[in-house]
Amino acid sequence: MGSKLEKQKGRIMEELMAQLQLPNLQRNTPSEIQGESRAVTRNPMKPPTFDGKTSWLTYIKQFEAAAVANAWSSSDRTTALILALRGDASGILQTLPPEELQD
Numbered sequence: 001m002g003s004k005l006e007k008q009k010g011r012i013m014e015e016l017m018a019q020l021q022l023p024n025l026q027r028n029t030p031s032e033i034q035g036e037s038r039a040v041t042r043n044p045m046k047p048p049t050f051d052g053k054t055s056w057l058t059y060i061k062q063f064e065a066a067a068v069a070n071a072w073s074s075s076d077r078t079t080a081l082i083l084a085l086r087g088d089a090s091g092i093l094q095t096l097p098p099e100e101l102q103d
Contacts, residue, residue, distance in 0.1 A: 012100050013078045045069045047080055052089035 047066035050059045063084070067077050085093065 010074065010078070012096060013081065047084055049084050049086045050081075050089050051085075051087035053087070 045066045047063045048059065050056075050063075063077075063081065066072075067080070070076070072080065082093065
């Protein structure tokens, strides 16, 4: 069941990237990025929102910094990106079937 959910979230991320004409997010885990696994012991860092009016490259660097600091999985990154979309950028969510947005 979890694998099916991961595949759905991956498809949602790919759909978002394609429709927003954005590059794919790196899907590295924090252990791949830093060479070892670590526990997060501080308050979670919140990524900024994305409205489509700011630079995607700047935004995704900030988003990835929060993802690494929070040790987010690929699924966590997908969910966080969906929640961070605002304004015109959030319009992409209306094109996705509701069952693909549910956990």
